[in-house]
Amino acid sequence: MIWFFLLSGIFLGWSLGANDTANIFGTAVGTRMIRFRTAAIVTAIFVVLGAVISGEGATHTLGKLGAVNAIAGSFTVALAAAVTVAWMTKLKLPVSTSQAIVGAIIGWNFFTGSPTDINTLVKIVTTWVICPLLAAAFAFVIYKFTMAVLPRSRVHLLQQDSYNRVGLLLVGAFGAYSLGANNIANVMGVFVPANPFTDLSFSTLFTLSGTQQLFLLGAIAIGVGVFTYSYRVMITVGNDLFKLTPVAALVVVLSESLVLFMFASKGLEQLLASYGLPTIPLVPVSSSQAVIGAIIGIVLAKGGRGINMKVLGKVSSGWITTPVIAAVISFIGLYFAQNVFEQKVVEPINETRIEIQYQNIQIDTLKNSIIDEFDLKEDIKIKNSTKMIP
Template structure:
């Protein structure tokens, strides 16, 4: 039981270190919100999301983990958290959701359990759809949003409006972070016999954001594409809507894939520079993360079941 708690805390911290950048990276990278204020947004709204809106996602993850012992659940959490932490060390925004699913599949295969490939297939298909969907929504938001801003003639009012909109989009994204990514951990903790740790795990994620997320924030908010206030809001809002739709269907998707799709799609639509080398590295990390976590979980569970 203590192993599940420790591993769940490690995973929640890793989510904060990596996924918080996907909620507030555009706001910090564009210079609209300071780093410490962004961490406060993560702490408040991720907790609200995990507490109020994460049940569908957590139930999906709990179902996938059915049959695993608490010790095996702890190894799944440790494996996925290790993959995410390594990516954060390199400043790469990866999918914590993919890491968790990869570790679950790896552990199930190690134990000879049947894998619910239908559910896994639905989740994987959502990973492909979400960045494209987020890109379309970001472009639609931008096309609606920019003409409205042009009607504001007072410069002070314009700046204030843009700052508030970016803040609201970041808060919305942080809420989704709690409802989706943190709820993945909640679902695994529940499968391991730990019930109701939503708010605590969300606060641990905020600690991860405070201590280890800055490099990933800069990767998304500054290095992938140049972001002004208008682009920052449209990208963040489009990605948030895409993740919210997935939450409605109980699909654990990646907010990271959504925000990367939104930023890249909108920047290409506007004819702005996109760092294609960095984008390719990020996409490669989306493949590496579940493979690494799955392989590590497979090896650790095999060793554990063999009595080592």
């Protein structure tokens, strides 16, 4: 039964793999700079790595917004987000998985009477607005710099092409890692409080926590989405939507990846905090909106002619319409799940316990890292003692 409940998350992961990975390799595959097979393999590997290694940060923020603590509730929330994404895509409306899942969680909060943390909500919505702006700023600066340096580099056009291919592959791998780290929260985040997995130890090598196993499952779903359906989307993105030069494409993907990474990296958060700088909130953001932001940055770097204000309006409207639609679908879905299918969509626990639950997750992660460190020290001790034996 647990596996059935996870299906909606897996479906969401599949659709994310099919659609959003095109933002990373779309231009490269569409312009035949990189073969689809290569792009798909790199994406699948790095999405899994990003999700398992760095997926926790953005998930924690979603958990603070609303800790969906019953597996049937998680199923319905993820399904509501997936249905919203599929429906809006069919209607050709701009849609983001991140915004859909946030709406669906708020729907769960309304249905169960759980409080919505307004501070967290404001943080999330502000991030959505900042995300394309930041991507535009990155793209503007990187593009200006590249265009100032490249013509003077005296590198042969054919060599530039090769470097560009290598660059697209490396930046694409970074983009896939960042996408996995940032967007796994959308796919599996709602299942974390009701996580059915327990920690898995691989002898003394490493321990895979329950959350990491959940993220691995979601990441595999994303990988399957990449292999089974993303080719068509990549070709569309590469040939129809964005007619960019390979250099501009590289800048767009790099800017998008940097933004996704910034909003997902715990390491960066800790680094900023250690210098007493304001930290960047770890929030799942839309890769599509980051791409649009980056393209606008390039257009501005070229003089700002030809910006389609309709597109900007559509993107902005998505910040409101997507969560609202998802919240409504989630609310209705939860009503049916509870009253028609007689499923428990919420565990009656108080707010403090929700916080404790997330603190436990963090403690688990900390514990694992301490264990790893301890194991390492033990290994060194053993090695030293064996050296002393004549």
